[in-house]
Amino acid sequence: MPMSSRSLPRSAALLAAVTLVSGLAAAPAQAATTSQRQQDFAAAATEFGVPENVLLGVSYLESRWDSNAGTPSTSAGYGPMHLTDLREAGVAGSHHDEGSEDPRGDDARPALHPQAGPAAPPQGLQTVDEAAQLTGQNAETLRTDSTENIRGGAALLAKYHAGQTGWYDAVARYSGSTGDAARTFADEVFETIKSGMTRTTDDGQQVTLAASPDLKTPEHAQNPAGVECPRTVTCESVPAPYQELPNDDYGNHDLANRPVSQKIDHIVIHDTEGYWDSVLKLAQDPTYVSWHYTIRSSDGLIAQHVPTKDVAWHAGNWYVNAKSIGIEHEGFAAKGTWYTEAMYRSSAKLVGYLARKYGIPLDRAHIIGHDNVPGTVPSTIAGMHWDPGPYWDWSHYFDLLGAPLGGFGLPGSSLVTIDPDFAKNQPIFTGCDTAGTPCAARGSEAVVLHSEPNDAAPLLKDAGLHPDGSPSTMAVSDVGSRAATGQQYAVADVRGDWTAIWYLGQKGWFHNPRNARVAKPAIGWVVTPKPGLATVPVYGRAYPEPEAYPANVTVQAITPLPYTLAAGQKYSSAGTVGSEYYSATTFDVADHVVVKGKLKYVQIQFGHRIAFVKADDVRIAPAF
Template sequence: MQRLTPLRMTAAAVIAVGGLALIQPASAAQAAPDDRQAAFAEAAKAYDVPESVLLGVSYLESRWDANAGRPSNSAGFGPMHLTDAAALSDLPATDHHGQGEEDPRGDDGRPLAVTAQPAAPAEIPASLRTLEKAAELTGASRDDLRADPAVNIRGGAALLADYQKQLGAPLSADPAEWYGAVARYSGAAEAEAAKFFADEVYATIQAGAERVTDDGQRVGLKAVPDLKKFEKWLERLGLRRPGRDGVECPPTISCEWIPAPYQALPDDDYGNHDLSNRPWNQKIDYIVIHDMEGYFGPSVDLVQNPARPASWHYSLRSSDGHIAQHLKTKDVGWQAGNWYVNAKSIGLEHEGFLGEGAAWYTEAMYRTSAKLVRYLAMRHGVPLDRAHIIGHDNVPGTLPTTVRGMHEDPGPFWDWARYFELLGKPLHASGGPKAQSVMILPDYAKNQPYYYGCDRKNPTADCAPHGSSSIWLRTEPREDAPLVKDIGKHPTGDSLYSVYDHSARANTGQRYALAERQGDWTAIWYLGQKAWFHNPAAQPTAVPSRGLVVTPKPGLATVPVYGRAYPEPEAYPANVPVQAITPLQYTFSAGQRYTLGLAAQGEYYRAVTFDASQHVVVRGKLKYYQIQFGHRVMFVKADDVVVSLA
């Protein structure tokens, strides 16, 4: 049964997170628009920390946002990201791969048995307990440090000053003297990770920054272009130096090699990935963005287990952006639940939870992730757009029977617009007002759609309001109209407002063909139907985006869509079983249009044995187009459609 949208919760509402009540004080909600700036100045003066250093550290953690007192995906609170994982220890440390219905390999030729496994309890390192130390240094309560931005900023200043003293460094007015304390603030155990964090903070101080925060606070950091940094203090931190031998990462980020095992198992089984020689034998078309649905350490442990039917190329830590590489990019990870996509993609797992207990990711992780993706995209010729840089939630099911079980991470709280800014490819309008296709592009902070299901202990409870990359799609141009239906996800029911249900959502950066306009409402073609969303001129949620679209060829009443682009039967050699070209349960009709993301030649990678010399790439003549059909991308045969510019 579809839930009705409730009245929007206020910012001063009680927020339940993992059983912990977080209350944003009214004073914070009603603060003057420059109070945050004053709070930084006062805290810096009170603890003898250069204001530029305090602002720079906070920017890299939270971009000065308060997030209404909610924790980050690594249990950090407030503008200074003071971590209090001990209070959130009942959050699951699950690995969502291999759990539920999705087979992470997604190959009919070698289906994997998927069984739910109990979550291991999370190990909470000292770096995730900085709020406790801040309470000791300032005398403030934990509740105030979590919920009051000014108190939180004082806690961060106190920590920086304490780190400076521990290093034997002076409480100097010169920001250059604080490099070691800034590196220590990252919480990293690796020298490279601490250095990356400090370098990014100092780069921010040198360039300066200014923005309006999520709660309307004007904050600025005046540029210090001639800033130096005294790295001598870094040596006193006693951090380990992980090996970079063999890692495929740009030199400007912290990256280490923690390999996933390629290992033979009993009964002619093997795990947990497939060897290949990409891009020489297969072109890499996608980079897939995941979240772990868990913490960094346990997830890295899981990918090192050869018996686990899941693997991915990179893991990224939330607190400081540190990266562990597990697979060479030439090899195929079992990560996306669709073998065609797996064989042509690189998978990145980001620490965090889609909705359980957290709603935001750190700037540090966004930055390292964007640097890594930019590097990988340049190396493998992957275009930086939302047809190629996709979420796990954009990967299609392979067959009608697998559609319902596909995963939905990184979810609606991943800030795609910010991510593409960091990639150096900001999302923007094109084609002017007469364009017949649109790009979804709401203002992340202002776009706060209703969701429920963020509290694991109370899965029907409303989620607290928060910025989002997603918008709801309705059957008619009015706020109380039902959500559009997804016959694959809900064969007999309605789409849900659950944070985990993408059935009636469109996401930032996705392009859709325009169907109709009525006043402040816009309709797009979506899953074979018109889907309406509110798009007022004063605060648009989509912008014109001219590009290629497909429509059924004349004479065809409907066109089938597919979850993978497999070759025609004639392309298979005698020793390779033919893979069926099975349409999904969706079609679209004459008169409808869908945006074209890329063209693909039919291809299947046969890899079902431990002996990689037996692996075969089958290529056919059958041509497909990838289209933005719903929230997920899907494929149509080129012979079924006409391509035009709209």
């Protein structure tokens, strides 16, 4: 397939192809195993003349060898080989269409609720039909039968390789992309072959890709000037417009000078709730909202829209917006789809690069989902978005970041890290496709909390999500009684195989048996009210005291959320932060002001979402 101007010269490309062929020919044999999945890869490789490690490497970058119960990925791919069938993908809603969240989340400006119509999947990639012609199987079988799916993928690779000297271009073409994005996909496949991999799939089958450490791969070319990305991923610039609009309005982000003006504390992980082409059009709409990056599902291509020094409108909380970077991932929080390994890896490389650049800790208090961003005031809590949802694999993501979660505390610690086995942890939520209808059983990062130590007990109450006092529900969008992988909580009680944590002012119980722990001992710091204080107010933003504002900036109210931190309760601390408000309500950057106060706050893990308490109200102590 043709490569872009950034590709290797043809002589170098041919040399790389020859090197890859020799490396693959010398690759060690796969480890002996009786798993059906491993046998299927070996049989398909032999049948279609594809090196087994190439077949395994491609499949790993697509699905990590999982079957995903025949459900589609976020880019309409099925099975271990990610054969695409756009006819089955349907029409998706567009980003920010659900809920009442104002993405800016700034009380100093009118609420912004842009709407965009439903988006159909992009046309042009229908590999399941091509595989059907090559294998004689129908599309449904290729989508749902893992053995035939692997055969179909092998047949496609063999076809793409015909007439070529090496397998690099065939792998690049398999991604469905062109140019540098396809090349990056191929690079990642061959790096996986080089390092090797062993894992147990979502349906319990162990698969091994033996390492080929002597395999040579071509170097990655530099990204275009102006994009902020590591060299190991492919990035392009798709700028979001900073543009004046009628009626003294403007869009779709704010210029700033971070980190000189404000420290960047968080990276917020989103999903797009729409497909790549339509989402990128929205990012270029001056009347819409904005985020810093979008990552494509099929190959991990990254588009940067807003410079990281500037403030995008993405998280629904202006304090968080002003101090974060927002990254959208092509996908859906609850549509029954799964995120590809290519996207996970590309995202982890980007986040690792940004975290190093800005000194952001690699933990779940600072690398957060949109679903972990707090409401600004009581009235906004119910409308906050909840992506990337309970099916985003935080544990695997942090493994890719080189910052694995859990297991660092001593037994009996009063602080725990939530860390269930993703594949085995399968709470049945409702409403993925139709309200009230159970979602398909699938691996999840979420641990459901009960009001008593038994599965039949009601879920916890969330006064912000359910102000009528009713318990939380198992609706996939209801995060009121749900702890997320990587989050840390103080232990409130233990009864046999059940553990309780402090959560939204209550004891939240979850099953935590010795032989299948879903929470691991942790080390860290906790906060509790200072002696003499019965309760402490909790806030969704860390705004300055009124005296800190200059005369030309409207004072922002410090409004408590409808929760309290009571004496005797403890919550995990992510450290003390200063109070700040970025006043940016006009197109003229000269009017923008960063207001910094003397007031200090402590970020805590209060429920599913982070929150803030005034440092003067609490005592910070190590967890034991």
